Amino acid sequence: MRATTIHGPGDIRVEQVPDPRIEEPTDAIVRVTAGCICGSDLWRYRGDNPITVGSTIGHEAVGVVEQVGAQVRRVQVGDFVIVPFCHCDNTCANCLAGVQSACVRSGTTQSGQAELTRVGQADGSLVRTAPPGPHLLPSILALTDVMPTGWHAAVSAGVRPGMTVAVVGDGAVGLCAVIAARQQGADRVVVMSRHADRQRLATAFGATDVVAERDEAGVAAVLELTRGVGADATLECVGTDQAVRTAFGLARPGSTVGYVGVPHGVSLPIERMFGRNIGLRGGVAPVRRYLPDLLGRVLAGSIDPGRVFDLDLPLDEVAEGYRAMAERRAVKVIVRP
C-alpha cells in the first residue's frame, strides 16, 4: 500500500510499504477514507522526538473495515468506523474507570496517513457511524484525536457551569478545548492566541476573550480580566515548559490545570503548585471514553470541530501538509489516500 513515512527531520515521503495484516484475532484492518496530521507528528518532523527511519507515521483516521480477526464481534467488514488514536479493549479495569488510554491492552494507530491501517482490540476501539457526507467528514475525523483531547483538557481541569476558563494554545487541540469549555458550561473562555485566523476561529467556537500577549504579559492580562483572581479552570494544550508556566501563572488558587499537550522539556513549578494549591490533571486523552457522546454532538450539529481543518490534500501531497503546519500556514490538514 501507499503510506506516509518519515526519514528524518523535514523528510516526509509517500512510499510503497507492506499492507498491514491481522496479527491478533482481535485486530481489524481499516481502509482509510481520510487521515490527518497531528501537532504531535510535528515533534518528530522537527527532529525533537526520535524516529525509526522509514517508519510509517500518522495516528488519526476514519474509514471502512476491510478485514477482521477471528475474535472480532462488534464490527463487520464494510462498516464505516472512527479509529481512536489509542486502541483499547474497553473492558479492563482502567477502561472501566474511564482511562482507556491506559488500557492494559493498549496500542496506537501506526499508519493513519496511508491506504490501510491496523487497529488492535477492534471491538473495544472502533466506533461505527453512518458514512458521513463531505461536509460532515471533517468533524467526524476530528473525533479521532483533537476534539476528544480538547474535551479531556476541560474534563481534567474540572470545568463547571459559570466558570471562567483559560485556554493556553491555539492549535487544533486548543481550539477544540474552546468548544469543550463552552459545551461544559463555561461562561467565559479566554483563549491565548497571537494569530488572527485562529483568534477568529476561537471566537466562532465560543471564546469570549482573546489574549495575544505571552508569558508574564499574558498572565497579567488574564489576571486583569479576572479581577486579580485568575482562571477558574485552565486548559494547557501545548506541552512546552513555557505554556505550562503560563498555565500555572494564571490559574487561580485551588483550581486545576488540565493538560493534554505532550510534555516536552517541562519542569513543573512545584513550589507554586503547592503554595497556591493548584492541581494538575490530564494526560493522554481516553478518546474512546468520550467518542459516543461527542459523536452525538457532532451528528446533532451542536459542535463542528471539523472547522479546524483548513487544508485538504491528497496523500501524494502529504509532505506539503507537514510543511504548512510546521510553518503555521495551516492549523490542521486532512490527508486523503
Next chain:
Amino acid sequence: MRATTIHGPGDIRVEQVPDPRIEEPTDAIVRVTAGCICGSDLWRYRGDNPITVGSTIGHEAVGVVEQVGAQVRRVQVGDFVIVPFCHCDNTCANCLAGVQSACVRSGTTQSGQAELTRVGQADGSLVRTAPPGPHLLPSILALTDVMPTGWHAAVSAGVRPGMTVAVVGDGAVGLCAVIAARQQGADRVVVMSRHADRQRLATAFGATDVVAERDEAGVAAVLELTRGVGADATLECVGTDQAVRTAFGLARPGSTVGYVGVPHGVSLPIERMFGRNIGLRGGVAPVRRYLPDLLGRVLAGSIDPGRVFDLDLPLDEVAEGYRAMAERRAVKVIVRP
C-alpha cells in the same frame, strides 16, 4: 515572654524575647495553653531549610485570647481559641473558594511554642470552643495543623466511599490522613509504615493493611493488594522525592495523588503522570476551611487525632521534644508553656 528559638541545626533554646504586640487592628494576642512540634519544624532543625538565627519557631497552638485589636469583632478577651497555622480573613475570593491558605491577607503563626503568640486576621482565623479538659486537649490541638492537613490530602485526592486508599507516610500527618480516608468513606486504607508503634496507631485509626516495604518493593506490595490496578486515591504525606515517586508508582491510572508534605527536592515524574493520567492536587492545607467540621467530629467523639501525641513536655524541655521527634522516638510532641 519565654519562647522557643532556633539558632542553628540541632540548636533549640528557650529564651526571653519581646512579647508579641498588636501590629494591625485586626490582630489578636493569644496566651498559649499548649503548642506542639511539627514535622515541618524538623526541616529547619536538621538544617535542611534556612533559618533566621535566634528567631522564634512553632506554628501550632491553642490558648486564650489575651488582647484584641480595635477592629476585631468575633473573638473576645478570655475566649478559648484554636489557632490555625495559617491566618486568613476568611472573606477574600480565595477564602470563599476554600483556599484559605492562599488568602490575600495570609500570615503564619510565628511563636506557637511560647507563652504568647500573635494572630493576624483574628476574626477570620480563630475558631472558638469551650476550654477542653485534659483528655480532649490533644485532639483539639491536632486541629491546628496535622488533622486538617491529613484531611486535605484525602479531599485533594478525591477520596470517595468504597475506595481503596494508600497513605504514604506514617508521621502525624500520615496517621491523620488514615483517619480522614476512613471518615470520607474509604473501604480499605493501606498505610506504608515501617515502625511497629505507628503501624499500631494507624490500625487503631482504621488502616486495614500495612505495607512495611519501601520504594519498588512497597509499590509492588500495594499493586498486589489491588490486583495490579493500584490505589484509587493516594495520600502523600512526606514531601521527599522518594515518597512522591512511591505515590505515583502505586496510584492507579486516572486517579489523583493528594499531597500535603512540603516538597523538598521533589522532581515530579511528569512522563508517568501524563502517560497514566495520574493527577496531583493539594498543597498547604486550608485549615480554617475544615476546622468547624473537624471540631464537630472531635467533640462528637467520632475522631481522636490527639492520639498522635506520644510525648508531653513543659516548654523548658522543648529541645528534648525536637530530639525525640528527629530521632523518631516520638511521633508528635505537646509543648506546654
